[in-house]
Amino acid sequence: MRVLMPLKACSVALLTLSSLSGCAAVSALGSASEVLDVYELQAPRTLPEGPVRARDVVIELPTTTGALQTDRIMIRPDPLQAQYLPGVRWGDATPVMVQTLMLRTLEASGRLGYVGRRPLGINGDYAVLTEIVDFQAEAVPEGPGAVVVLSLIGRVVRESDLRIMGTRRFAVQVPVASVSEAEVIAGFDQAAQQLFAEHGAWVLSVVR
DSSP states (O other), rough: OOOOOSOOOOOOOOOOOOTHHHHHHHHHHHHHOOOOEEEEOOOSSSOOOOOEEEEEEEEEOOBOOOGGSSSSSSEEEETTTEOOTTTEEESOOOOHHHHHHHHHHHHHTOEEEEEEOOOOOOOOOOEEEEEEEEEEEEEEETOOOEEEEEEEEEEEEEEETTTTEEEEEEEEEEESOOSSSSHHHHHHHHHHHHHHHHHHHHHHHHHH
């Protein structure tokens, strides 16, 4: 995992949103004047070998809930509450980061003619649509640890006739020993490596 140089040292505690709600809470976090340490997750470097196809694939910006429309790193103390690790953030908002990881994974495969956020012409050959379901750590009630939970729903659409060529749900869970900054980020990186490797291999199997 490559981690951007921290801007400052910080102790890890949970930043609660109990006094804020919905998009207002996310907006307030994003506009805070506090300087935050920045982390980036790395895309898988290798995918299974296979045929090269001269296809243009567009990775659309993923959709998700309001609580994940932020660059803050989510941790849930229970299924109904969204909190964020203080003093740290992702390099981009979660949907943009996920889009980048999918794009870089497919680019690294060398098996497509073009992979991008926008088509080269009016349309690409295929579009990858994604719904982010989970992208958080979840505290373990009976101990100091947590579980990093990543899941998404992917769809590949053929642009020529708008036919859905495939739909699949991807889910990865990685336990971590504590909710410390280092443990949680390492857990996210491990989970992301597995998730995007599986997603990239699937997209390549669907694109013809």
